[in-house]
Amino acid sequence: MEKIDVVIVGSGLAGLTAANYLAMEGKNVVVFEKANRLGGRSMTNNVNGALFNIGAHALYKGGEAIPIFKELGIEIRGRNALVQTHGIWKNKAVPFATGLGSLLNSPLFSWSEKFQFTQLIIQIWKMNIDKVMTISLRDWAEKEIKSPMIRHYFYALCRTTTYTHAPNLQQARTVLRQLQRTLKTGVIYVDGGWETIVSDLRKKAENLGVKIKSHYKVERVVDRHPLKTIRCANNETFETENVILAVPPNEACRLIESSSLLSWKEQAVPITATALDFCLTHLPNPDHQFVLGLDQPIFFTNESRAAKVCKEGNVVVHLIKYHDPSCSDYDPHVNKEQLEKTMDLLQPGWRNALITQQFLPKITVVHDFSRIDRQGPIGPEVPSTQGLYIAGDWACHEELLADGAVASGKRAAIKILEKSKILV
Numbered sequence: 001m002e003k004i005d006v007v008i009v010g011s012g013l014a015g016l017t018a019a020n021y022l023a024m025e026g027k028n029v030v031v032f033e034k035a036n037r038l039g040g041r042s043m044t045n046n047v048n049g050a051l052f053n054i055g056a057h058a059l060y061k062g063g064e065a066i067p068i069f070k071e072l073g074i075e076i077r078g079r080n081a082l083v084q085t086h087g088i089w090k091n092k093a094v095p096f097a098t099g100l101g102s103l104l105n106s107p108l109f110s111w112s113e114k115f116q117f118t119q120l121i122i123q124i125w126k127m128n129i130d131k132v133m134t135i136s137l138r139d140w141a142e143k144e145i146k147s148p149m150i151r152h153y154f155y156a157l158c159r160t161t162t163y164t165h166a167p168n169l170q171q172a173r174t175v176l177r178q179l180q181r182t183l184k185t186g187v188i189y190v191d192g193g194w195e196t197i198v199s200d201l202r203k204k205a206e207n208l209g210v211k212i213k214s215h216y217k218v219e220r221v222v223d224r225h226p227l228k229t230i231r232c233a234n235n236e237t238f239e240t241e242n243v244i245l246a247v248p249p250n251e252a253c254r255l256i257e258s259s260s261l262l263s264w265k266e267q268a269v270p271i272t273a274t275a276l277d278f279c280l281t282h283l284p285n286p287d288h289q290f291v292l293g294l295d296q297p298i299f300f301t302n303e304s305r306a307a308k309v310c311k312e313g314n315v316v317v318h319l320i321k322y323h324d325p326s327c328s329d330y331d332p333h334v335n336k337e338q339l340e341k342t343m344d345l346l347q348p349g350w351r352n353a354l355i356t357q358q359f360l361p362k363i364t365v366v367h368d369f370s371r372i373d374r375q376g377p378i379g380p381e382v383p384s385t386q387g388l389y390i391a392g393d394w395a396c397h398e399e400l401l402a403d404g405a406v407a408s409g410k411r412a413a414i415k416i417l418e419k420s421k422i423l424v
């Protein structure tokens, strides 16, 4: 077999991004994916014609992923549709203060709070994020926001934009950056689901000569410096000098012994959520399109108001229950009931409009994130093993969510390219 310059294990956004950057520079790349489909958590499931991402997925326009996709020649097709936001407070849906009109009408704020909230939004909009000290989101909010009701609003906005409900751990700077970007540029819901991004990354990589082997589980990576042997579950073996592990932390540690990987895995704090997605014949209450829980960590969005993800006239909606990482005893049935009750509140009669659904009891949103107590930076090189690199959302630096996965894939590829130039 011809010489392989780089083996990539995992074909999520991180692995496919790395493959493209390496192949653009003429490297001979092989990607192994254990599933029979590519994309990992960026897959889209076609359930009777409804295109369900793995829970609600929106791409942040101001984030790191979009410029990287642009560099790779990948165009994102989709949009956002701004609508009146609502909040859930004491089991009632109320207009959420997003513009001047809704702020003035907000039943939950006093006049003084309406003024303070406006000031907070202006403060975040104008803020020089790089100057925010290394403190937790909770400490920042307690110091800057006096009113408990405004803090509820603020945390709801932070949860939705970061998909993370851990204010004691989250780095204030990264959350405020995400909030500022979202206020200024918004998000994109992707036509055809995130699978279209995966499929474009695949096509582009294959055109550049990348060999993609799906249904190929890697069982072991053995370091015989400088070569590494990749052993697959079907007992085939491959040799290369460079390996990018674009897989979750547990899997990376299973594949190869490395003290650095182990210490990164041990400190990682995964974020999980319960996702309940529906395809309906219509939206029973069209006033409720985008709703944030204020006194409970819940989120509802009608994705099909913006993206083409179902038959004309039907709707695809997503509900999310964010899990607190310090609490490990989430009961999937209780969560499902809570989300169904939220549907009863927001979309009464939805059961009569139901076409199909997808339930994900406990799905990992990210395997780690920018935390105040994180010993970093994580990757791209694995210091204890030459020629070994990691990518994936847990190898994020200050990027969040898919932006972290994509940016880490690019980082790993660039590091390999830099090193190979030095050796030449």
Ligand SMILES: Cc1cc2nc3c(=O)[nH]c(=O)nc-3n(C[C@H](O)[C@H](O)[C@H](O)COP(=O)(O)OP(=O)(O)OC[C@H]3O[C@@H](n4cnc5c(N)ncnc54)[C@H](O)[C@@H]3O)c2cc1C
Binding pocket: 009, 010, 011, 012, 013, 014, 015, 032, 033, 034, 035, 038, 039, 040, 041, 042, 054, 055, 056, 057, 058, 059, 060, 163, 216, 217, 218, 219, 246, 247, 248, 251, 273, 275, 363, 364, 365, 366, 391, 392, 393, 394, 400, 401, 402, 403, 405
């Ligand atoms: C419910 C939910 C909602 C989300 N919403 C958003 C959002 O709105 N915006 C946003 O930016 N991000 C969002 N995310 C996060 C985003 O989906 C992830 O950060 C991103 O998809 C992770 O990509 P990855 O490449 O790091 O990992 P993955 O997608 O997990 O890819 C890892 C791949 O490695 C493969 N693999 C594992 N072990 C092996 C092996 N031994 N051999 C071969 N292959 C292997 C797996 O099968 C998988 O395909 C959300 C995630 C979830 C779950």
